[in-house]
Amino acid sequence: MKQALLMLGCWLALWSTQTMAETETTPSYEDLLIELTEANLNTTQPILEQIEATEHPDVLVLFKTLLDGNLNFRKADQALISIIDINGTDQYTEFSTGTAIDPLGRRDVTKIRVNNNLRNYLTSAIGRLQLTSPNPELRKAAVLSLLDNLQPSTAAELTRLRTEEDNRSVLASIDLALAMYSAESGDSTAAKITAIDKLSESLEPSARNLLFSLERDAEDPAVQDAATEALKKIDGKVTFYGYVDQLFFGLSLGSVLLLAAIGLAITFGVMGVINMAHGEMLMLGAYTTYVVQLLMPGYINYSIWVAIPAAFIVAGLFGILIERCVIRFLHGRPLETLLATFGISLILQQLVRTVFSPLNRRVAAPDWMSGSLEINPVLSLTYNRLTILIFALIVFVALLLIMKKTALGLYVRAVSQNRDMAKAMGIKTDRVDALTFGLGSGIAGIGGVALSQLTNVGPNLGQAYIIDSFMVVVFGGVGNLLGTLVAAFTLGIANKFLEPITGTVLASILVLVFIILFIQKRPKGLFPQRGRASE
């Protein structure tokens, strides 16, 4: 009976909000929560608006839980349950009391669904609720989340808050919001134009969108002109930052090419072994990252530091194994080496397929590699690319030091320049060969760790990079590490500047054609090896 009455009450409340709007007494917070469990996507927003209006202290937490998709209800009694994933296990909590409860079956709970419209509403509602938050970051985010939906009431609220605000970056965003408000609905043309002038300093996309619509729809031609003027000014800056962005993309692609090719610069460049299984060394490095993450769940942020040496060792050992078992018997027979290593690459791919399944494996990104470094609203550098760019340079310098400053480096250079003479001087060439191949493969393994953060970790990972790697090494000049560096970045930047003009496919074709022509002209690449060794 009680339940039936409750149902009836809810029905009435729902009906009244939709049709007659607030002729009856406003329902309580608790009633609204029950309504929320009965609503569908189209009827949820009015209920949320009423919930916001109750100003109940739990509203912020409720909205956040809902926005995160963690709010559910128990089918039996319509009680709200939050289900939060903590390290892979679901934590069930009764929302109203905050007490933890036993996990429920998936048929016993229903999720309260949100779509993009509701998500937009929730974001701006959370913005409104957080305008007075003590954390300036949150206050600023709150103001920015309001930009697309400026009401007279929010403008009044912002004007009031402005007098109390002392954080400069929050003040700037409030000023922007107020300027946007008066540009759109200011009292006079002069006020609007002043506001538009202010907006021309901003790169915020919302401000640009507003200017576009003013340029198109404003009734006053003076306002339209001002908007056009402001847009011109903004566009100039946007174009400039666009080029900066493209340069960064190019450097980033270059760093990926460098990581992929640098190991090959040792095995192919220095040792002269055409190693078709080089891509698979990258793949082994990427899979090592995956296995390391499996072994240390809950420590994803640190796993990468374990993965780097692990990948070096795994790929390096495989490299030594391949050198000892196959390549050393094929010295001076490049065609047979090519075929043999191609066979090895197929074997390694199939090995991975059998061990890990043919499906791609999921490698999680550490938190500090997600998201982007926002320099201004139109220029942001993604952290993962930035990290990999720096990482590639560190690896390069380390390798250069090994080759120039250590005994191993000296032996390697000696053997690659004149094998017989080096042997006569007492260098164990067999040992040096194995170690060099191991070093090249190990470095490729480290490259694989970086690639696992950018691309799919699957059996075919290596295939995608083998051609590019050879291209970089040949273009840079075989046997020259610095050439590899320059070639990688040149090709990366050329590719990224061509891409917007020609499209992805044509850009790579053009780069390839360019390299073919270049090699015709200078067969030894950008920085040819000098001296007798190169003969």
Place this chain on the structure above:
Amino acid sequence: MTLKPILQGLTFAVASTVLSTAAIAEDPIKVGVLHSLSGTMAISETTLKDTVLMMVEQQNEAGGLLGRPLEAVVVDPASNWPLFAEKARELLTQEEVDVIFGSWTSVSRKSVLPVLEELNGLMFYPVQYEGEESSRNVFYTGAAPNQQAIPAVDYLRNELGVERWVLAGTDYVYPRTTNKILEAYLMDLGVAEEDIMINYTPFSHSDWQSIVSDIKTFGSAGKKTAVVSTINGDANVPFYKELGNQGVSSGDIPVIAFSVGEEELSGFDTSPLVGHLAAWNYFQSVDADANYDFIDMWHAYIGDEDRVTNDPMEATYIGFKMWVQAVELAGTTDVDAVEQAMIGQTVANLTGGTAVMNKNHHLSKPVLIGEIQDDGQFEIVWQTAGVVPGDAWSDFLPGSRMLLADWAPPLKCGNYNTETGTCSGTVY
């Protein structure tokens, strides 16, 4: 059907590829499975191979078909399109299978088609595709463009008010044809040419920085912008990663995908993608008992609670059930008889409602639109009121507007031209 003893011996000799399911009391009915188990499409197709094997096992537990056991014959065309034709020929001539379940990409289907028609085989194709085809020897249990692409665009226009469109796809036949249809459709609706941006990338593309940045620029012109993605295979993972990293949120620029399902999302962390969309005829998150039963059956079969189900799996399930019913109705596995018995077959969808096989060899199915959630599942935000019949020939392309597929007598034609009243006979 009698098998030559030699051939039977051979079948057992290659036991690694042949999974015999029951002691052969009678000649088994052979079910060919033609899905890539290696190469770039293995990510998607391996699951479908397992689905067919599961259905075969289930059918055998229920007493087989026509009193005979079913036997699955699995081959691996290795994501190599010409190899699909060779393997199909092998299945039909050497293994003498009665039906084939297979293919994912349109290019592999196009490669198999001539073989099927030459040898009069029967194939069930379980994936959403670009339409513009209706073969007598193929049943299309995935969505045609009017069951996926067109409703998705309507949703974006009507519910989200999108005015500016990015059509991004992988560079091959399915995305190109679909985008051609969508472009014509959008133009019909009065969308200006400068409000449409079309972009193609190769298979397994991994460096999405500049494309995502272009999309951001395209989307900051003061009009609501959406991306319609026909990006296929594993290129989606880096694409969505880049979207997340560059901060393209679903609130600003929603991406609606036609080739991204639960299986593809299980490859990565979906929290930055929450709110991006996909259009399918099935989602694992559908709250229906038939669906829960299917998921439980799948988990029991595969032995892993974390494996997901997806739309092509449902399409395989429906296709298999329909084939079983049609064979029972026809009383034989003869292709001609089964083909006629298939038309009009009905099977309950996992999402509720009933799928019907139409005369054009396409299904009537409901269309669902879902938003990606942080657990890799989809929340259904919109669905059609009833089922939508699949349209083999698009109404929005000038060349196919007047074509009609109808395999029931008296027409029996895959591309009947309603203007000239002729049947050209070629379908590929």
